[in-house]
Amino acid sequence: MSDGWLALLQQAFSLLLSFDPDVWAIINISFSVSFAALLITIIPSIILGFILAFSHFRGRWVVTNLIQTLQSIPTVVIGLLVYLLLTRQGVLGDLKWLFTQQGMILGQMLICAPVMVALSQAAFSSVDRRAWETSRTLGASWLRAVWTLCQELRVPLLLAIIAAFSRILTEVGCSMMVGGNIMNVTRNIPTAIALETSKGDFAQAIALGLVLLILALVLNFILGSLRGKALPRSH
Amino acid sequence: MASSNSLPTSTPVQIHAQNVLMKFQKNTLFRVDELNFKQGDVIYLQGDNGSGKSTLMKILAGLIKPTEGVILDQGFTPKPWWQTDSLLGKAVYLHQHPYLFDGSVKYNLTYALNQLKLTPSERSSRIKQAINMAQLNDLLSHHASDLSGGERQRLAIARAWITQPKLLMLDEPISNMDKHSQRLVLAMINQLKQDGTGLLISSHQTCGLTALCQQHWHIKQRTIHTSMHVPTVETVHQTNTTELHYGTTN
Numbered sequence: 001m002s003d004g005w006l007a008l009l010q011q012a013f014s015l016l017l018s019f020d021p022d023v024w025a026i027i028n029i030s031f032s033v034s035f036a037a038l039l040i041t042i043i044p045s046i047i048l049g050f051i052l053a054f055s056h057f058r059g060r061w062v063v064t065n066l067i068q069t070l071q072s073i074p075t076v077v078i079g080l081l082v083y084l085l086l087t088r089q090g091v092l093g094d095l096k097w098l099f100t101q102q103g104m105i106l107g108q109m110l111i112c113a114p115v116m117v118a119l120s121q122a123a124f125s126s127v128d129r130r131a132w133e134t135s136r137t138l139g140a141s142w143l144r145a146v147w148t149l150c151q152e153l154r155v156p157l158l159l160a161i162i163a164a165f166s167r168i169l170t171e172v173g174c175s176m177m178v179g180g181n182i183m184n185v186t187r188n189i190p191t192a193i194a195l196e197t198s199k200g201d202f203a204q205a206i207a208l209g210l211v212l213l214i215l216a217l218v219l220n221f222i223l224g225s226l227r228g229k230a231l232p233r234s235h
Numbered sequence: 236m237a238s239s240n241s242l243p244t245s246t247p248v249q250i251h252a253q254n255v256l257m258k259f260q261k262n263t264l265f266r267v268d269e270l271n272f273k274q275g276d277v278i279y280l281q282g283d284n285g286s287g288k289s290t291l292m293k294i295l296a297g298l299i300k301p302t303e304g305v306i307l308d309q310g311f312t313p314k315p316w317w318q319t320d321s322l323l324g325k326a327v328y329l330h331q332h333p334y335l336f337d338g339s340v341k342y343n344l345t346y347a348l349n350q351l352k353l354t355p356s357e358r359s360s361r362i363k364q365a366i367n368m369a370q371l372n373d374l375l376s377h378h379a380s381d382l383s384g385g386e387r388q389r390l391a392i393a394r395a396w397i398t399q400p401k402l403l404m405l406d407e408p409i410s411n412m413d414k415h416s417q418r419l420v421l422a423m424i425n426q427l428k429q430d431g432t433g434l435l436i437s438s439h440q441t442c443g444l445t446a447l448c449q450q451h452w453h454i455k456q457r458t459i460h461t462s463m464h465v466p467t468v469e470t471v472h473q474t475n476t477t478e479l480h481y482g483t484t485n
Contacts, residue, residue: 130334133298138347139324139398148346152337 011203012210023207030188033101034169037108045113049120050146070114076173082107083177099180107174112164119160123153155226162219248310248401249273250295250326255304257290267459272435274401277428279445279465280437282454288437292404297322326402333391335379340371343379343390347398361397368423369393385416392423402433409444441466
């Protein structure tokens with residue numbers, strides 16, 4: 001590694017460890033927006049995943065395919081859709097959410113929901129049907145039985161949540177279009193990395209990239225430890 | 236489909252099936268004009284493999300709906316308005332291979348207790364009785380997946396017993412079990428019978444378990460035949476049913 005790269009890396013660590021206000025404001029916005037989007041989406045997505053796996057209503061096939069398609073839509077297209085909804089002439093224009101964190105949360109919800117629904121549907125489809133029947137016949141309410149299945153499927157459901165969180169925390173297209181990359185308001189890690197790289201300020205870009213890398217490591221370790229405890233079950 | 240009647244709770248509880256037809260796609264599995272399963276009944280449900288014994292039990296438990304017909308319940312404590320249409324939790328169904336939740340034996344045993352409004356002393360008393368009945372004293376902290384087949388079945392019966400069900404359906408409860416486990420499970424079932432629990436026990440062949448029964452339902456040629464005559468055990472079974480009480484097996 002050249003001296004230039006080492007110097008950049010040193011500067012990046014220095015920005016992080018000295019708690020540079022600009023860098024940490026960006027990190028704060030990134031996490032608060034993505035956590036908010038994730039928290040709002042978790043319960044409805046998991047319940048929808050359960051319904052799609054366990055019920056046989058007319059049109060289930062269409063909904064399932066639609067959700068799977070939504071997973072693969074580029075985030076910039078979702079950004080465009082949300083932009084059109086939030087612009088003054090848009091359906092949700094009166095909310096005045098364009099270039100705000102609320103707008104970014106809305107966009108990220110649309111990005112993470114299909115991932116969580118599809119992965120939780122797959123998880124619920126794989127569960128032993130007897131778990132549901134046992135819970136219900138022992139007198140559990142519908143919600144308690146769903147909660148029991150969530151406990152039985154905690155590892156794949158956590159995987160779904162982590163996959164969705166990773167997708168929204170690292171997406172740049174929607175945040176850039178809907179948030180506008182305004183410093184201390186809507187600038188998050190991916191949009192800041194894109195901007196600082198284009199300006200040639202690699203130290204801040206690397207510092208923010210390191211945060212994402214550390215996060216990826218932490219999430220993988222958490223998942224790995226959970227997987228390790230979840231031994232294959234005999235019936 | 237099913238409905239709850241608000242009869243006085245002193246009325247013996249029962250599940251009543253009328254004009255039930257069960258089909259899978261276009262194939263008829265079975266049909267029956269009328270079936271009554273009430274508290275105090277001990278019924279032997281006989282049928283070949285694939286004849287629909289488990290399906291019938293699941294219908295009576297409210298887990299699946301029949302293609303045609305109605306299932307009525309009578310005499311149960313009225314449920315909240317949002318559950319009035321549900322048969323679930325009234326006649327408890329135990330799978331042939333019981334499902335144990337991912338947790339300890341104690342977690343499984345107490346799973347259903349959280350739904351019941353019990354005082355702490357009632358709760359601990361039931362837990363103690365269930366543990367003694369199933370002889371699971373040394374296994375409480377073990378993970379449920381560590382149990383043997385017989386232990387799993389005993390835990391499943393104890394888990395159902397702890398809710399003190401009025402009606403209990405056991406699907407092939409002693410199939411593929413060693414003699415010792417069979418004796419313990421038979422003792423538990425005999426105890427349930429003595430407690431007055433209505434029991435519907437399925438088996439594809441007569442055995443020591445069916446000797447406990449007073450009625451006979453037989454799924455034959457896609458029809459359910461009922462009678463008060465229970466077939467005798469085909470093979471000589473040395474176990475005297477009076478010895479099946481769990482207290483005498485220790």
